[in-house]
Amino acid sequence: RHRSSVTLEHGSKRLGKRTDPMMGVWRNYGLGQFIHWGLYAIPGGHWDGKYYSGAAEWIRSWNEMPKNAYDELYKVFDPKAYDPKAWAKQAKDMGAKYMIITTKHHDGFCLWPSQYTDYSVAKSPYNKDIIGPMVEAYDAEGIDVYLYFSVMDWNHPGYRSKLETKEDEEAYEGFKEFTRNQLLELLAFYPSTKGLWFDGTWDQAWIQQAAFADELEEEMRSVIPGLIIGSRFRADENGKRHFDTNGDLMGDYEQGWERKMPNRIEDVNGNDWDCVMTVPENQWGYHSDWKGHVKSSVELIEMMVKAASLDGNFVINFGPDGQGNIRPEESLIAKEVGEWMESNAEAVYDCGYLDWEKQDWGYYTRNRKTGNVNLVVFNYPASGKLRVKVPKGIKIQGIDLIGTNGGTIDLEEIHRDEYFLGLPKGTDHTKPVVLVMKIVEGD
Template sequence: SDIALPSGANAEASVPDWFTEARFGMFIHWGVYALAARHEWVMTREEMDAATYQRYLDHFEADRYDPRDWARRAREAGMRYVVITAKHHDGFCLWDSDLTDWSVASTPHGRDLLGPFVEACRAEGLRIGFYYSLLDWHHPDFTVDGLHPLRNGDVETLNAGRDLTRYREYLHGHVRELLTRYAPVSYLFFDFSYSDDDHKRDVFNGKGAAEWGSEELLAMCRELQPDIIVNDRLDVPGDLVSPEQYQPLGPMTVAGRPVPWEACQTLNGSWGYDRDELHHKSPELLVRMLVDGVSNGGNLLLNVAPDGRGALPPVVRDTLAGIGEWMELHERSVRGAGPVTLPVDVLGPSDVRLTQRGDRLYLHLFAWPMRHVHLGGLGGRVAYAQLLHDGSEIRWTEADPTVRAYGSGMGGLPAGAVTFELPVLRPDVLVPVV
């Protein structure tokens, strides 16, 4: 979806330091829909009933599943936490739940996928998060609504025997299983509520806090995992704001206060593996998205979609490696960094982002400038300036309004402006010698 979900965090929201420090995580959408290979909403887009969808369970071998490979690639890309779809909207569970057979246990693979995943991530020092879908298009008590695969059937009859209070118990039971079997779990990404009036007009039987039992669910999460981070899609205030495929224009606030936030983004527009969606964001663009988020106080949860056999496609591996190359040189400008608190003012050029970590200011140039960068408000504050990738010195001068350098050439700069002198060519772009 290209829609930023309506969301809200508690104005008092806070998250543990590890999360803000990390800044960059891996989202993994994997389930039997990877075999259909045409978007994770295929079940409802094509109005498949469970019997039709069963073919994907029947052919789910996951014979190339190698969570240590995923974890290593996440770590090398500079990610520090991983959030995997334990259950998506199709209701299929990646673990062998006591509460349903609609799980990996009923596939040719036949055994728990989350245990090995959690172990592999921990070995790489990654924090564990689970995505859990509030929607469930398979559960017999989940009432048919406007998003459901059976929405064009005889809905009244279908819903006659369905009881959302039983579904609520199932949902709570699942979360209890996940938080006890795989503890410690650092993060839960619930998805999603659609109960407000606007949505009720479009989508009959919208569902929200009452249907999910959100307050009770949240209390259980906190009881089982006191330090857990829970996102804001339960229709009650959460610990962070979770814009979807959307980069906020500035720091996100609730009641005027900055709140923790995390943008989730796809590589190619689909969350689940989509064989035919070949438009991929470049590593350069993804790095800009990461930097843009950090400059506004946010994290990036970047999605990858393993294929039906469990492998990361070559383009995904290359993209992660490309990001990793950048992170190797520039990590400290994002990890542990955040928005600028110094009273600095970008005078030009404008296509830049600023981040700050302690007393270090990082200037990210999204386009290479015409030799000079001017920052206002830094008079007397600059001790040293360098390019980050190689540590090379950047010379700078502080504007002195009483001096007319080069005639009137440097006019127009306010007092306290600092002008940095960059090489004409971007130095990491090699020019072939002919």
């Protein structure tokens, strides 16, 4: 790729992927956990006996929810069941290699005791930092921590979505200073943070702050060298988000895959990316009464493998309740995904795209460290045989069923460069089946 003729002061800083070790670690995570937790977990999608059908973490914006009542919820925030070690253990057992926690969502409530606002855990009856012990617990499990931060802040008096008057502009200057202070505070409080996951950056007022955001991004990167920041933080000077005026990615990875996934490698333009996914259709924070389709662990495993097959990370969201309990549906997902990962993770961790013709039975992933090819079967063929077309010059050296099935595969050459792999009778395919193939290249 090359730059087109437009010169940008606040566009993309780099062409192509980052090549440093820290980004290499990020690229190989495969699976992450998102946690949306805040005051919205207290009403849990209900107010005054009425049901809110939107995303629970947006309840403050519902016209049945009096804003002042919402803004008083911090006075009852006292999550007695909060046990960060148990959360981290569960995430570890699920197979998550990184986690993202909402330090502050759109409502502005801070889960850390920020010195720049009174609207934080420090003023709640809980009166303790939530983030510190969480970072410590996840770090202890070897799970990298990323801090979610919403720039949009419904609580800060200086926040504006548009700057229409002189007064707006002045107020917004205060808000920008506050945002910078909070971000630097977070990095100072939690220096093991691996990256920031930004959100709430779509409003006009913020889009116009290209120079400020660019400078702030640099500043944050200088505080924690190697810090990972995706494409949602800043816009370029022409107001372009994610991709700058020249079409180049802003930030270290594409953050546009929310509750949706790419289908082909062309969709990701050679960039790193993550997909963040809800368990129900669209609930991030705790909603006590999920309606509509709720994803099964097998559906989520399929999305995770698909993400790996297209060079992306997959992140499953959890929304603990107002007391700090992880709901049973999510605990079950964590358990089932973890059981599958226990024996099949080598088809996900360290894995990426393989440029072989896509087959109907599922996905190929290639292990970047071993060079092995994984076949992850979601559509089990009635014949019990998998068709595999290899590019010219590739020889199959060995192939094994892994995981709970185990066993050897019957390899039948159909004609040059095309094979049937016969799976043993009785292979359990109630869960995705994984085959690992050793290949050699050359004639």
